[in-house]
Amino acid sequence: MKPTIPPQSFGDSTLHGGLAPTESASASPFAPRASLFDACHVGVVLRVVLFTQAVAGVAAMFATASVLDWLLAFSLLTGGVLPATLCWLIAVCALKTRLNRLAPWGQWLGGTLLGTLTGLYGCGLMALLGLAQPAQWWASGAAGALLSAVVLAGLFWRARAAMPAATAARLAELQSRIRPHFLFNTLNSAIALVRAEPRKAEAVLEDLAELFRHALADPAESVTLGQEITLAQRYLDIEHIRFGDRLRVQWSLDASADAARLPPLLLQPLVENAVRHGVEPSAGGAELKISTRRRGSTVVIKVTNTAPAGSGPPGQGLALANVRERLFLLHDVQAQFSTAFKDGVFQVRLEVAF
Template identity: 35%
Template sequence: MPNFCEVRNLLVVVLVAQLLAFILVLAEPAGGERWQSLGLVSLFVQWIVLGSAALLCLLRTWLARWGMVGGALAAYALILLMALAVSGVGHWLFAPYAGTAVRIDFMLRSLTVTAIIAAVALRYLYVQHQWKRRLESEAAARIDALQARIRPHFLFNSLNTIASMIPQAPAQAEAAVEDLADLFRASLSRSDRLVPLRNELELARDYLQLEALRLGDRLKVEWATERLPEDALLPPMTLQPLLENAVYHGIEPHVQGGTVRISGAMESARLRLCLSNPLPPARHRRRSGLGMALDNTRQRIRLALGPKADLTALAEAGEYRVELVLPYVSKPDEDTDR
């Protein structure tokens, strides 16, 4: 059941109710008082709809205790009771001298139309709820798979590099082990919580430091993230897969290496993060995995932060650029903290 206390949902309800009023008036035989009829029908329908929305808003917590089936039946009964009450009041106001038979016929017709419309609406909400649950389950599975998908060659190479460093540079080897532990700790953490941007940037630095131990001077990194708010929230492990692609596709294939650039800024309550790396040589451009990571990241940010979040990729001037646009969220709320 959507939250009818929200203005956005209430606006949708009002618009749908007005559309229903138009349909009811157009279904009547043509006459000279159609505009007057539209006004009365609109007033009548909006009373029922807004009254039902107010009841469902006030009793939302109570309805949630009944479960899906019980809550739906209780909501259906409340809507029918509201239609019955509005029909009685409306008939008393606009036709106070009509006979009892006419009043009962009017109330029964109103109740029948309301019962059909409410049943269709509740069925639609149930189907939408099931679709959303399937979408969230699929996205959660993809998130878990993406978090667990730290390429084996990266792990093996990192461990071999650390092992070779232990005799000559034990302190540096210890720091590398800590970076690797932080990376895997993040990959095993809960995927349904948002984390501050500062955590993601620290994790990205840990990952690039590990890759720098293996690639040496071939990997150069440029940071320009000073203008980003570090308290901004985003899904965990958002940047690491993109940086992993940048190293795997843009740095490793080049003998001379290249530069990975991470920049960002705040624009009109939105974060704009850009990651760029050199394009791989033509013979290496069919490496797999790039599109999957981009699609998964795009779905993750849209699921967590809404449709305003987006990810785009563009290859131009010898560079491959990935741009993240995220709405600025600084504290968890009902829509982001799941």
């Protein structure tokens, strides 16, 4: 005889937007040190190039009186500034692993020295081409050091944006996002299964333990899409105990996309959001579809759920905001996040670099 699972209210605060905290790392002594040298992203390269070119454009204004003179001076400066900037970015990206092993002050010193050297390189290049007579070696070296220090400050701020100030902040954030009712419902389901189906009760508790293990683990590093899919499957296995036939799931997975990198606990909050807004409020349940597909150098992830008749699109709540923020912190301009609601079907679509 199959046991009856007592109905429980999910409440309004469940794994609230997922088990993962908004930020992606802890500043505790046990967490990896924040890297200043995250200059290998396309978005970072674009911003650094635009910043240095803007500085060069403003500097050219001080030595010119007309627009044509400014364009000429700016073009001459670009001949030295742009190669020097690209050289600095390439060097910082190539030496990223070694520089990250240094203490913070060593990282700052290394990046600034590289800026000085590339500033001298730019000056030498302009002198070689006859664009700077006489060559301003001291000014170029100082400018390279100053600009690299400003860029490093920006990279440091970007890295700090991905982590809370202390372990206590991370734990408080995590605690505020865990829905007590989810835990209670799962434990009640396991209790109801203990005598009649002990193996299934054991599986439910194992899935719950795995979810909380991932929530409490240090999420400083990215994980693979394959790992995220496995975790989402465990979550849905738990929810199947409570919702039964009301929860209908369809998987359409591309194995070649499993190696894509994602922030930890990114897919599970999306699946939970679909259960919360699709299955939970509907007496007849809902259909969920999770699909992945690799398209060249990108991977497309879709989470779709049917909504109860007469309901509108789910609000852009904490769950989706959490996912969007952490996705862009990892992939920057190489990531896309969008939602759509049409004909009673809500879809979240993610696109990330492979």
